[in-house]
Amino acid sequence: MSFDVDLTKRxxxxxxxxxxxxxxxxxxxxxxxxxxxxxVLNMVAGLLEPDAGHVRVAGETLFDARAGIDVxxxxxxxxxxxxxxxxxxxxxxxxxxxxxxREGAGxxxxxxxxxxxxxxxxxxxxxxxxxxxxxxVAIGRALLSxxxxxxxxxxxxxxxxxxxxxxxxxxxxLRDEVQLPILMVTHDRAEAERLGTRIVEI
Amino acid sequence: MTPELWGIVWLSLKVGGLAVLGCLPVAFALAWLLAxxxxxxxxxxxxxxxxxxxxxxxxTGWLLLLAFAPAGPIGSWLQDWFGVSVLFRWTGxxxxxxxxxxxxxxxxxxxSIEAVDRRLEQAAATLGAGRWRVFASIxxxxxxxxxxxGAVLGFARALGEFGATITFVSSVPxxxxxxxxxxxxxxxxxxxxxxxxxxxxxxxLLSLAALLASELIARRAGRGLHVx
Numbered sequence: 001m002s003f004d005v006d007l008t009k010r011x012x013x014x015x016x017x018x019x020x021x022x023x024x025x026x027x028x029x030x031x032x033x034x035x036x037x038x039x040v041l042n043m044v045a046g047l048l049e050p051d052a053g054h055v056r057v058a059g060e061t062l063f064d065a066r067a068g069i070d071v072x073x074x075x076x077x078x079x080x081x082x083x084x085x086x087x088x089x090x091x092x093x094x095x096x097x098x099x100x101x102r103e104g105a106g107x108x109x110x111x112x113x114x115x116x117x118x119x120x121x122x123x124x125x126x127x128x129x130x131x132x133x134x135x136x137v138a139i140g141r142a143l144l145s146x147x148x149x150x151x152x153x154x155x156x157x158x159x160x161x162x163x164x165x166x167x168x169x170x171x172x173x174l175r176d177e178v179q180l181p182i183l184m185v186t187h188d189r190a191e192a193e194r195l196g197t198r199i200v201e202i
Numbered sequence: 203m204t205p206e207l208w209g210i211v212w213l214s215l216k217v218g219g220l221a222v223l224g225c226l227p228v229a230f231a232l233a234w235l236l237a238x239x240x241x242x243x244x245x246x247x248x249x250x251x252x253x254x255x256x257x258x259x260x261x262t263g264w265l266l267l268l269a270f271a272p273a274g275p276i277g278s279w280l281q282d283w284f285g286v287s288v289l290f291r292w293t294g295x296x297x298x299x300x301x302x303x304x305x306x307x308x309x310x311x312x313x314s315i316e317a318v319d320r321r322l323e324q325a326a327a328t329l330g331a332g333r334w335r336v337f338a339s340i341x342x343x344x345x346x347x348x349x350x351x352g353a354v355l356g357f358a359r360a361l362g363e364f365g366a367t368i369t370f371v372s373s374v375p376x377x378x379x380x381x382x383x384x385x386x387x388x389x390x391x392x393x394x395x396x397x398x399x400x401x402x403x404x405x406x407l408l409s410l411a412a413l414l415a416s417e418l419i420a421r422r423a424g425r426g427l428h429v430x
Contacts, residue, residue, distance in 0.1 A: 045328050046327075046328075047324050047327070047328070072327075072332075073324070073327040073328055074327045074328075074329075074330050074331055074332045075330075076328075077330065078328050079328075080325070080328040082321070082325065084321075086321055086322055086324075086325040088322060088325075088326070088340060089322075089344070090343050090344060099326065099329050099331075099339075100326075100328075100329025100330045100331070102330065141329065142328075142329075145328075145329045145330055
């Protein structure tokens with residue numbers, strides 16, 4: 001069981017209820033904007049506290065309202081690629097990539113950089129990057145923190161067609177070769193069907 | 203420049219420097235509390251911090267005098283534990299300047315802390331950074347320009363402090379007589395115009411330099427902070 005999520009959260013007028021129990025591979029959270037997909041990712045990452053329920057990833061309990069378990073964000077080891085890149089503006093691309101670097105079994109730094117095609121950007125400042133470049137750096141930064149699972153929030157938006165293809169291929173590799181459990185949010189049906197091992201409508 | 207002039211300038215810089223250095227951690231802690239804290243009485247604390255900005259400086263100086271007098275709450279404590287008094291001393295002048303500079307410093311710092319994008323801090327946390335690392339590697343560097351600008355502004359304010367200082371520690375040449383106090387003293391002399399002119403010129407130059415420094419820092423900050 002890679003993701004075992006069952007939670008509810010009241011945000012103002014809206015009530016988010018989400019139940020996911022899935023096995024290996026990539027799970028797509030699919031639905032119209034405003035349905036609370038990003039909030040679900042935030043709750044799995046620990047940035048938003050659910051009102052009730054539990055979050056288990058790869059057998060480990062990250063949150064359980066009844067048992068009083070709430071693993072801090074920094075210890076959950078989520079590779080979270082946010083909707084906007086959120087690169088640290090005061091650090092160059094290289095320092096951004098290595099910010100969460102953990103020694104160990106994770107991906108090789110040079111290989112990841114080559115894979116994402118960002119080797120020529122290492123000495124640049126985030127503000128000089130194009131949208132697609134910033135997105136790839138953000139993905140690289142998340143991958144290099146040696147995550148136990150990936151949370152991807154619309155990872156393919158604001159990319160041109162060629163880059164979309166490359167990033168999709170990369171996500172497929174992560175899904176099949178590295179076998180990271182992946183929870184991905186999208187509103188693009190074609191994207192969902194191509195990448196998703198399964199699709200959860202929300 | 204005569205040795206006397208140099209002495210006045212040096213004393214002013216010393217008083218202003220100590221005031222800002224001493225004020226910096228206090229101002230930062232207050233700015234942090236006001237920017238990020240949620241607690242009852244926040245509005246009251248906000249008001250208290252800004253009080254020196256609106257109360258007549260003479261009143262601030264008088265209150266300091268009450269507090270630091272040998273029989274006052276802080277004065278007696280200083281006397282008992284360290285055997286020192288700040289009355290009529292340059293350290294007292296620095297305290298008066300620090301209190302007067304505090305609101306300006308807190309304001310600048312608070313704004314810069316509030317301007318730090320919380321989403322960047324969240325991103326850092328998901329990458330494994332604990333609270334302290336997030337603070338040291340994200341929040342602090344991103345708010346640093348505002349902190350520096352606040353410090354420079356506070357320094358300029360401290361250099362110009364008059365009312366609270368003269369009430370609190372009086373105008374002792376060579377000890378508490380900073381630039382503004384020396385200008386006032388020279389004005390009282392029958393043939394002090396030359397001295398007034400020189401001192402006023404120096405004051406303007408120092409203040410201008412501080413303002414320019416503050417502006418340069420703010421501009422540097424503007425270049426880095428707006429990209430997400």
